[in-house]
Amino acid sequence: xxxxxxxxxxxxxxxxxxxxxxxxxxxxxxxxxxxxxxxxxxxxxxxxxxxxxxxxxxxxxxxxxxxxxxxxxxxxxxxxxxxxxxxxxxxxxxxxxxxxxxxxxxxxxxxxxx
Amino acid sequence: xxxxxxxxxxxxxxxxxxxxxxxxxxxxxxxxxxxxxxxxxxxxxxxxxxxxxxxxxxxxxxxxxxxxxxxxxxxxxxxxxxxxxxxxxxxxxxxxxxxxxxxxxxxxxx
Numbered sequence: 001x002x003x004x005x006x007x008x009x010x011x012x013x014x015x016x017x018x019x020x021x022x023x024x025x026x027x028x029x030x031x032x033x034x035x036x037x038x039x040x041x042x043x044x045x046x047x048x049x050x051x052x053x054x055x056x057x058x059x060x061x062x063x064x065x066x067x068x069x070x071x072x073x074x075x076x077x078x079x080x081x082x083x084x085x086x087x088x089x090x091x092x093x094x095x096x097x098x099x100x101x102x103x104x105x106x107x108x109x110x111x112x113x114x
Numbered sequence: 115x116x117x118x119x120x121x122x123x124x125x126x127x128x129x130x131x132x133x134x135x136x137x138x139x140x141x142x143x144x145x146x147x148x149x150x151x152x153x154x155x156x157x158x159x160x161x162x163x164x165x166x167x168x169x170x171x172x173x174x175x176x177x178x179x180x181x182x183x184x185x186x187x188x189x190x191x192x193x194x195x196x197x198x199x200x201x202x203x204x205x206x207x208x209x210x211x212x213x214x215x216x217x218x219x220x221x222x223x224x
Contacts, residue, residue: 033212040219042216088154090157100162101145102162103147103204103212105157105159107155108154108155
């Protein structure tokens with residue numbers, strides 16, 4: 001079972017509010033990711049990190065930002081939420097094993113912006 | 115980013131039937147992964163495959179890493195109502211990010 005945790009699981013906030021989605025993993029993985037997924041749709045990579053102080057933008061343009069100050073922690077922040085940000089956000093981390101790379105997901109954070 | 119071609123897109127089957135789904139790509143992958151996602155939840159890893167030709171089982175689930183390294187298959191035997199959900203594949207090339215299939219929605223009719 002994957003030891004990767006996301007909070008909050010569900011959140012409803014007003015337009016213009018700042019929100020941080022938390023993600024922590026206890027597996028010692030260097031690589032971490034944030035994906036955005038609308039219901040029944042495919043995953044879109046919005047940010048990833050290869051380790052402490054490393055952050056990169058993914059394939060899908062996003063107004064969010066991320067930081068990686070500690071290996072186990074990869075928070076995602078929206079400075080000013082808009083209704084178009086309503087979606088499920090999935091945090092993930094991957095196993096750096098030689099030839100056995102596997103990606104594990106958190107339970108997701110459902111964000112609704114009203 | 116690149117998407118893997120996953121089929122079928124959806125399946126409606128009777129309880130007890132077997133299920134097959136597959137993912138294909140034009141690129142060679144070193145890793146194939148299969149996940150199940152329930153509504154409102156994150157994807158849960160079912161089976162991981164790391165070698166061409168590898169056949170791995172997890173209970174009633176069996177997955178294979180295609181010999182060409184460009185495809186993978188997932189089979190579910192004797193389906194039950196709790197198998198309902200979205201199944202999707204993921205692949206990874208050496209040192210690169212993961213690519214995901216578009217998902218197969220499975221409905222099991224009791």
